[in-house]
Amino acid sequence: MRHDEIPAFVEAVIAMGCDICAVDNDMYVFRDADLSRRELVEASPKIRVVDEKFGDRDFLKHEIVAHLRSLGRYVDNGATGSWRDNLAASANGGDQ
Known part of the structure; x- marks a missing residue:
């Protein structure tokens, strides 16, 4: 996988x-x-297709994490709730 993907x-x-x-x-x-x-049984073939399409991405782990965090799709260790709470906080002008 390339960075731009x-x-x-x-x-x-x-x-x-x-x-x-x-x-x-x-x-x-x-x-x-x-x-x-x-x-999970239904999703497994779809997961394989994505794995095959994008290939190895281990070396881009930190960049993928940064992208997900920029979208509000993150949870911090010890936090309660889900990443969706970050979206709600952003919409209300808050910061998590």
Whole structure:
């Protein structure tokens, strides 16, 4: 994966129905822990397609995290709630 493909990668993950967010400043996740077994079985082929399309991205981890944080899609260690709370705070002029 190239640096300029990060936004497309994030959009592809969102489009396949998986939540994606940064955790702190050094990692991200996109295999939603809330998926039922059936939903995970349905999502797995889509996840493979995204993996094949974008390829290795480990070396871009910090850049992907920065992009997700810029979108408000992040949670900090120890925080309660979800990344969606960041969007609500931004809309209300707050800062988290």
